[in-house]
Structure formats: C-alpha cells, structure tokens
Amino acid sequence: MSDKVRVRFAPSPTGGLHLGGVRTVLYNYLFAKHHGGDFILRIEDTDQSRFVEGAEDYIMECLKWCGIEPDESPAVGGPHAPYRQSERKESYREYAEKLVADGFAYYAFDTPQELEEMRANYKTAENPSPQYDNRLRTKMRNSLSLDAATVQQLIADGTPYVIRIKMPENETISFTDMIRGEVSFNTGNVDDKVLLKHDGMPTYHLAVVVDDHAMEITHAFRGEEWLPSAPVHLMLWRWLGWEERMPQWAHLPLILKPDGNGKLSKRDGDRLGFPVFAMNWTDPRTNEFTQGFRERGFLPEAFVNMLAMLGWNDGTEQEIYSMEELISAFSMDRVHKGGAKFDFEKAKWFNHEWIKRSGEERLLPDVKAVLERSGITGADDSYIKKVIGMVKERCTLLGDFAEQGRFFFIAPAVHDIDAIRAKWNGDKENFFAELQGVLGDLEDWSTASIEAAFKELATTLSIKPGELQLPFRIMLVGGKFGPTVFDIAEAIGKEDTLKRIAALPAVA
C-alpha cells in the first residue's frame, strides 16, 4: 500500500479554470489511473486576498464535466482531510518554526516599504531585479542580521514578521524530472523565499511540501513555470527530514498563444475568438464574463482528447482516444518538453470527429438542449435521434445542430431563391405543380418510393431529374445544405413536404 501512486491537482480558487490547468489535471489523472492510483484535489487558498467566491465549486464542476472524479477532495473528503489549505493553517507554522530552530530559516521583519527600498537601492543595469538572497540578507532586518535580544524584543512587541528560507550560499542541487531528465541549480542563485507570511499563512512553497508529505503524494506534476522554484522545494524536503519520501517531479510544458509567443491567456481567447476556460466563468468582483469550451459547443470527450494530444502522443498514429484509452496509453515520459501553440482549428476538428463518432443516444440530451434554445420544443426523442443521425457529420460544434436540424422541425422562413432563379422556368414550375399531386397520391412514403416518383415525373416531363433537386431542396430546407432531399422529404412526412412545395414564393 505504501507504493500506491498518489497525485494531486492543487489549484488556487482565484478564477476560471484555464486550458493549461485542465491539461495539468488531466495528466495527473491519467497517470494516477494508469497506475491504479489515487487522484486528489487540494485547494490552495493560502492567499486570502485573491480568494474568489464560487471558484472552488466552478473547478469541481469543470472536473466533473471532463469526467474526472477525485478520489479525495474537499467535497468527498478522505483520509487526509481537510483538503483546503486555509483549514490546515495551524500545521504550517510548526514546520516553519522547526526550520528556524534548526538554522534553515529565519525571521524577517522588513516592511513592504523596506523591501521596495531594497529593490530600488540595489537595482543596477546588470541586476535589474535584486533578490532577497544570501548576498543581501545580512543587510536586511532579520534574525540573521539582528542580535538575539533585539529579535526577541521585536517579536514580543508584536512586530509583523515572516519566516524566510535560508538558501545555502553555494551548493549544487539536482533532481530527475520525469520529462526533462536531470535538472540542476546552484542554491546561491535562488532567493530566500518567504515560507510563512505575516498573517500566519504559508506561501505555496511551504504548503506544497508540507501537504504533499502529509498526503503521501508520490508524484508531483505542475506547470513549467514552477521549475525555477524547485530548488526551494527540494531543500525543504531535505531539511524537514523527508527527502526519502519526496515525490517524483515532472514539469509540464506550457500551452502557448497561437500567434506570436508566450503563455496562452484568457486575453488571447477574447482577442482571437475562442474559449480558454473549460466552462463559462463570470468573475463575481468585476462581472467580467469569459466563455467556456462547454458552452461553445464542445463535447467533454473531445475537449479532453484534444488537451491530451497537446503535448503528448503514444508514438502511434492514433489521435482519437476515449478517456479509457488515454488512461491505458498514457505515460509521462512521452510528454513533450517544448511548449505547444494552441490551435483552435484543430480543437474544432477533434469535436467534429467526436460528434461524428458519437451515437444518437449520447448526443440526444445535448442536441435537445441546443434545439430548445433555438425555440424548437416538444419534439419526439426518436425523431430527434433520427435527425441527429442524418446531420451530425456536418456539425462541428453542438450549436450547429440548430441550423442543420431546424428545417426538420419547422418549415423554412426564408428561401435562398437566388440559388435557383437563374435556371427557373415554366417547365419546372409545372413540374412542381404536378409533383404535389403525384406525391399526394403516393401510398408508400419511403425515401426510395419518393425518389422513384420524383424521377418518373421528371422523365415524363422531359426534365433532367438532377436539375430539379436543387429547387426541391430550397423548398424543403430553404438553403443549399443538408442531407439528400428525398431523405428529408421522408423524414418530415408527406403533409409537410406538400405544404413546403406549395409555399415556395414565386421565383420569377
């Protein structure tokens, strides 16, 4: 049991769930399930000023939509509850103090203003952003530079302070990243990160180590932006005496914006017209609305599939994977090192593929919702399924079912007369006048018999059947799209077919 794989996704509840975030969860989940392990959701809400109402529920809803169910989470609980860091506040101070006592950390009394002054004073052309590190810490107000009595007095007076890690001056520290191989740093280049904030809350650096240890996490996967602070985490694992149980790390490549360079941001989506969040999100503080993939008409299967392939492949030509297939094929060492530019066109292709491959039953609830939103209600389920089967190959997004399916339920309000006007003539007008009678007498209302009757009349009147199909389509559909006309006539029934033929406005 001690070697059971345990991974976690640890978002901070500050807003909508970004594509990159979903991919990080996905890879965590796939890895855990591939190895028969557990997937834990832990909320990293250590920054009270950034807390956003509703963000936690939103994150859980996103996971649910994607088909990812945490084995342990704030909602379902688990052996290591609580799963919110704000509720674990007490445990962090103890470890921070222990590090101070052992000489691996220290109290720092510098005020925000003093820190600002330090950065301003030491800023030079060669060093535009000086950091609080082994070179500067002796010049600041902390328990390393001040004498013990002063420190005691400061604390006794209730002076706000933080606890900072004391990074070694010159040590090489390295670890093996599961996708990058060996990565090493010199500790002297790393700053003395704050571990415990003045309000008693831990920073990410302390919390991630303490909680990963407490929750027996075996593998820790996170975005590449965390790589530079890995040495801090490594030292913490060592100094807290847990090095043997440190998880294996993997730093995932970033998802980049489609044009130019840089991390994909919500802004890019707005600018280029595609979603970046998994689901719709409205920031309760600013009321700013951001569209999600779900509401844009994506199937979760496609969304997950697309994300999985953005940075990973199993070496075969397969591109379409179900969650089950992903779980069995996934491996961290086949994840790319380099970032990938997000391509919305490819994302739509995945959705299109999933719609084509999904059964009518699977699509029914989603399509029904789409139809209802466009005013088509009360239709029979089996009829909707029939329509789905007929039009799904021309639907890229779920919303497309509204336009592609509408005429199966409602006669077209407008007709694309321009499409047929040029070739319209009295013979054709006569054909359709007679067609109403022929079709009206038809007893077997099947595609084959409708088509046969249609072509027989055309032959009788010496008109090429092919030339009559487009006008017929315009009458039934209103435009130049949709399945074979005779299938449409069969589906909408004799009565509607006759009405629509009669309803075509004068072409000439």
Place this chain on the structure above:
RNA sequence: GGCGCGUUGGUCAAUCGGUUAAGACGCUUCCCUUUCACGGAAGAAUGACGGGUUCGAUUCCCGUACGCGCUACCA
C-alpha cells in the same frame, strides 16, 4: 541583467545514429455528389545556425542565436 527550460513544415507532431524525414490540422487542386457535408487522391520542410564526436547525424556533445519561464508576504 541573473538563473532555468526549450527549438523538426503555418500549427500539432513521429523518428530513441543509417528512412524517399511518418501522420494529423489548416490551406490549394482534383475525384465522388447536379446541395452542404462525409469519404478518397494529390501538393508544399534545404530538421534555428556554427562547430565537433562518428563510417554515418534531425537524432550525442559544445557554442551561438532566438523563444519562453522565473526573478512577490501570487499561485
């Protein structure tokens, strides 16, 4: 500036020293279809650059360039 990571077609990418350098998306053309799609066929890369190592480098090493990330009492 420092530190770290990365670099195969417009994009996603295969290749674990030896191939005509796969495949997919998108694009263009064609076939199928007198609708739109689907399906099928075809077209387009001097593997960032320069050095090595090697009988042989896209694959290994070094350098350069470029890109990105980090450089907060945010995660």
